[in-house]
Amino acid sequence: MNDVRMYDILVVGGGMIGSALALGLSRQGWQVGLVEGGERATLLQTPDPAKGVEDFEPRVSAISVASQQLLASLGVWQDVMDGRHCAYQKMTVWDGEGTGRIHFDAAELRARALGTIVENRSIVRALLAALEVSDVDLTDGVKVTGWWQEGEQRGIELADGERLGAELVVAADGAHSRLRQWVGLPTREWDYDQQAIVCTVRTAQGHGFTAWQRFSPTGPLAFLPLLTEQGDDHFCSIVWSQDTDEARRLMALDDRAFTAELETAIERELGAVEAVSRRFAFPLRQRHAKDYIASGFALAGDAAHTIHPLAGQGANLGYGDVRALLEELSRAKRTGLSPGHDLVLARYQRRRKGENLAMMAAMEGFKQLFARDELPLRWLRNTGMRWLDGLGPVKNRIAAEAMGLGH
Numbered sequence: 229m230n231d232v233r234m235y236d237i238l239v240v241g242g243g244m245i246g247s248a249l250a251l252g253l254s255r256q257g258w259q260v261g262l263v264e265g266g267e268r269a270t271l272l273q274t275p276d277p278a279k280g281v282e283d284f285e286p287r288v289s290a291i292s293v294a295s296q297q298l299l300a301s302l303g304v305w306q307d308v309m310d311g312r313h314c315a316y317q318k319m320t321v322w323d324g325e326g327t328g329r330i331h332f333d334a335a336e337l338r339a340r341a342l343g344t345i346v347e348n349r350s351i352v353r354a355l356l357a358a359l360e361v362s363d364v365d366l367t368d369g370v371k372v373t374g375w376w377q378e379g380e381q382r383g384i385e386l387a388d389g390e391r392l393g394a395e396l397v398v399a400a401d402g403a404h405s406r407l408r409q410w411v412g413l414p415t416r417e418w419d420y421d422q423q424a425i426v427c428t429v430r431t432a433q434g435h436g437f438t439a440w441q442r443f444s445p446t447g448p449l450a451f452l453p454l455l456t457e458q459g460d461d462h463f464c465s466i467v468w469s470q471d472t473d474e475a476r477r478l479m480a481l482d483d484r485a486f487t488a489e490l491e492t493a494i495e496r497e498l499g500a501v502e503a504v505s506r507r508f509a510f511p512l513r514q515r516h517a518k519d520y521i522a523s524g525f526a527l528a529g530d531a532a533h534t535i536h537p538l539a540g541q542g543a544n545l546g547y548g549d550v551r552a553l554l555e556e557l558s559r560a561k562r563t564g565l566s567p568g569h570d571l572v573l574a575r576y577q578r579r580r581k582g583e584n585l586a587m588m589a590a591m592e593g594f595k596q597l598f599a600r601d602e603l604p605l606r607w608l609r610n611t612g613m614r615w616l617d618g619l620g621p622v623k624n625r626i627a628a629e630a631m632g633l634g635h
């Protein structure tokens with residue numbers, strides 16, 4: 229076609245999911261284009277330890293062992309590990325309204341860690357560095373502004389008017405995916421009427437390489453362990469989900485009043501909260517696309533599903549999508565099918581939709597269980613947690629599932 233830059237596969241969105249997918253596809257020998265709205269120079273910036281709590285990125289991910297294996301197979305995990313990260317050996321979850329408490333320990337699973345907390349930007353930076361020396365044609369600093377389809381041809385339009393086309397376009401442009409809307413794939417959405425407050429804190433006691441999570445009727449509070457380059461283990465990333473009115477009240481407090489409430493909410497497990505970074509709050513909404521695919525088009529990552537952050541599974545679900553797409557497109561390459569062939573896309577959707585939905589339903593159930601205050605539910609929570617905590621093999625099975633090693 230005239231004046232259209234053509235590829236086998238075009239990925240839109242160079243976040244954690246899109247850049248991993250583009251890299252993996254290019255290694256399979258496909259001609260891949262990747263378009264990212266952000267500037268690569270900004271995305272490649274390294275942290276500045278002198279800034280203390282302010283320097284940690286508010287968005288972090290609890291990367292499961294399965295996601296770690298995927299990033300290792302792409303050759304970027306070592307680079308991620310050269311940056312700031314914290315492997316956590318333990319996780320403690322408890323009911324703020326009762327006596328139920330459950331502990332997970334990597335040692336019981338004969339694993340080195342339950343997962344690794346990594347700042348999202350470290351993963352993006354490692355992937356971008358690998359993309360720069362790959363065959364992927366990366367266009368950065370320009371937004372995708374439209375979608376076009378003419379007969380069997382399809383593609384995107386950039387803000388500068390240029391048109392790009394491909395046999396398969398994958399939208400990894402995040403939760404508010406414009407491409408999903410332009411192509412016309414509807415979503416099912418649940419509004420939680422909640423907001424997540426995210427920030428970084430320094431605590432008086434070290435976190436002990438443990439992820440702490442306390443449930444209350446208004447939402448969970450997580451202290452996720454972080455580590456500085458110097459090995460200081462007094463920093464945690466906070467994700468505090470609260471009903472919208474309560475979140476607004478907490479956001480309006482000054483730092484002293486906020487840290488005092490935070491200390492109480494986590495029951496002073498880590499002693500005083502000594503410093504807090506700037507706070508961010510965003511509305512929590514669970515979204516799931518009814519279909520992940522259309523002709524020559526697929527959704528991946530948050531563009532297909534956004535999940536309540538209570539179990540930190542968002543990025544891991546996205547990496548599950550990447551794994552499935554890489555496997556299906558490698559099979560297409562071997563069998564000579566076009567990457568946008570209906571059969572290839574149908575297999576991808578079949579593999580991912582059910583699994584993502586099951587995880588979203590489990591999160592919803594969990595949230596509802598803790599949101600209710602009726603006595604039988606409270607009893608169930610407390611006895612259930614104590615019972616599960618004493619049941620080694622079942623508990624370890626659940627932990628293995630959460631680590632992405634369940635199958």
Ligand SMILES: Cc1cc2nc3c(=O)[nH]c(=O)nc-3n(C[C@H](O)[C@H](O)[C@H](O)COP(=O)(O)OP(=O)(O)OC[C@H]3O[C@@H](n4cnc5c(N)ncnc54)[C@H](O)[C@@H]3O)c2cc1C
Nearest residue numbers: 241243244245265289290372401402529530540542543544
């Ligand atoms: C509070 C919070 C806590 C979380 N904690 C965890 C956790 O502990 N563990 C976990 O696994 N997950 C967690 N998540 C989820 C995780 O951050 C997301 O699942 C993940 O970032 C999704 O990656 P993505 O690449 O699909 O989308 P994004 O990270 O949103 O990336 C989309 C990319 O597309 C680009 N883009 C968008 N529109 C355009 C356009 N028109 N043109 C060009 N480029 C465009 C953007 O610039 C961006 O780089 C959390 C999320 C939240 C909100």
